[in-house]
Amino acid sequence: MRALLFRRLLTAIPTLLCVVVLSFVLMRLAPGGPFDGERALDEETRAALDAAYGLDLPLGEQIILYIGRIVRGDFGPSLVYRDFTVSELIAQGLPVSLTIGGLALLLSCALGIGGGLWAAVRAGRWQDEAVMGAATLLTALPVFVTGPLFVLIFALGLGWLPVSGWEAGSPSHLVLPVVALALPFAGAIAKLTRAGLAKALNEDHVRTARARGLAESQVIARHALRPALVPVASYLGPAAAGLLTGAVIIETVFALPGLGRYFVQGALNRDYPLVLGVVTLYAGLIILFNLVADLIYGWLDPRMRAE
């Protein structure tokens, strides 16, 4: 366990380095630059700006300087939002994204695992068909359809909830974006749980548990559920990182000041440090969540624990 953590942290460093270098080069390959606007800047101003931000140095040197800075935790200044550093922008956007994404993650797990379990126990009956049909529908509907639809029905039509905005994270403003974001994930998790449980309930060890005289609820809870959740865990690793670092569409539909917005804006404006900062954060989270998924595997099935 400790060895696994140590090994993962050790391999995380070169992985992150690769991500940083690759995205650095890719960003620079894209045409245009941060100071290109409708009106071309005169040569002198442009050279002065480039010199100020170190953009006139050779690319290799820039990469090394940049890596040296992020090792010290400094992601540099934003080139477009002139008065802010990238760290400040992330510090503003991340809590919003984490709140929305974290709540959506919890909700989708609760709905998905609960629904999948409920359907699996009623395998072959109409309730099973209904839940699985709904799950398919949810996975098929993109958030740019459900989001505006929810706004139309629950905000504009019924007037129960606000249309959009953040308002320092007031609960009523959270409901619609969280639900809209969670539903497709809930559908996928429900299908995975249902399939995993149907398989697990036919395993030999479940028959042994039944032979032991356990009630069916205990058979499921103690003997069948954990093996059934293995596919869910492998789905959740990458999905969680995506959810938490900001769902661009949801943030746009509900006008939320999350990280996703900065990421897209940064890419469009060629705000190199901003994009690199968000990419590094995203890569770090992916590595972290895959590690968490591996730890969960080990708990679900001890055979998967690293030697």
Added chain:
Amino acid sequence: MSVYTVDGLHVRIDGELVVEDVGFAVGAGECVALAGASGSGKSQSCLAPFGLSPGIPAGSARLGKTELIGADPATLRQIRGKDVGFVFQHPLTALTPHLTIGAQLSEAWRQGGAPPPSRSDMIAALDRVGLDEPENRLDQFPHRLSGGQRQRALIGMAIAHRPKLLIADEPVSALDASLRAEIMALLDTLRREDGLALLLVSHDLAAIGRHADRLVMLRGGRVEESGPAARHLAAPTSAYGRELVAATPRLTDPPPDLAETGAPLLLAENVHVSFPRPGWRRGRIEAVSGASLTVHEGEALALVGGSGSGKSTLARAIARLGPLDRGQVCWREETLPERKRMLPRYRRLIQPVFQDPAASLDPQWQVSDIIAEPLRHLRPGLGKGDRAELVGATLQEVDLPAEFADRLPRALSGGQSQRVAIARALVSEPEMLVLDEATSALDVLVAGRVLDLLERLRQKRNLALLFITHDLAVARRLCHRIAVMEAGEIVEEGPAQRIIATPAHRATQKLVTASGV
């Protein structure tokens, strides 16, 4: 006074009658065996009355005074938890992988309403079923235990709540010969000491003869004969019973009549095979250390040993299907090239047949394509028509009708699949077959017929056979010579009769005892 009485039992699965009018009674301390080929309804007869199979039972099955047929699921559950214990076939899958042995034992213990066991209670329970280091085992997950250890743990759990009746569904079929004997002896002890009634499901008539008091022989869901086990095995009253008894290889059978063998064909000398340790640990595990053997033309040589003795690894190294560190293999004076340089010319000579017929056939391929595949690689000069002709002839040689050519593997039974695998090995006209437990996964009757087929092919084609098995009785039926392996070394080798009559090495003696002489 019988503990469990079954009378006029019928079981239906999806409307189809799979058990018809079966009856028997098991008394305290008594062992009744249900025997028969696969699909004869033995497991269904045992499990359906207790609600452990999809089968729907009718008739009568009484545990003490309680009628099980028609009882509601909650009552059946209570009965399972309190009065009956179950042991199943596959120790590898019958235990829950994510719960420790201790957690599962404690769970089984409490089902009958007993208070939770203390740690020392559980250690004593595991010690009783002969599990070594019981203290440590409690905190281990099942995958840390070997097959035999898991089966002991499973038995410990099955008797933890002190049941009156123990139902053992093929409890030893997945284990090797010496473990089989040990587990059966354990069941005997428990039966004697606790007065446990034992209902044993088995297709192994030799084991039934040693352990059961009474025998019920089933065929197609009906009782063919039933009565005292010893009498019915010595003189079966039905044609089916005679066929089953005849198909069961026993060490006491008269010696088979085997043809003379020819000149040395394959000579393996001082073979070493090792594997790197798993994970990040250094060093290698020696699987075969310095084994040598010779196979003659037309000779059947049995390579016998317990699980993990290195017999499969050695055979794979010889056939150039697995790695080989040191040593050399000669084929008629010529040294065989190493694995990656095996030309079709050499590959054609030695062909393998594996244990699990279902797993060794590609489920997407038709039988004719499966059999023809070696020809494409080993005899590329052959035209399409010739290939089809050869495939047809080979199908006939393994006693499969010609219409099997366009079937898919899932439409074949275990025995038929193994015949297809044998045909695939034969089609390139090899001079030697390497058979890795080729009959172990098959039922007695089917295995007997496959053994007969192999013997016939050996004579007709003057084939050499390297026959890997853990069962001495099977080896004796087919093979001229036996080589016994233990811990990666060949510890004894000689003519089959001599090895069985006067085993010299401790490992051989253990195997002979396990086969019940």
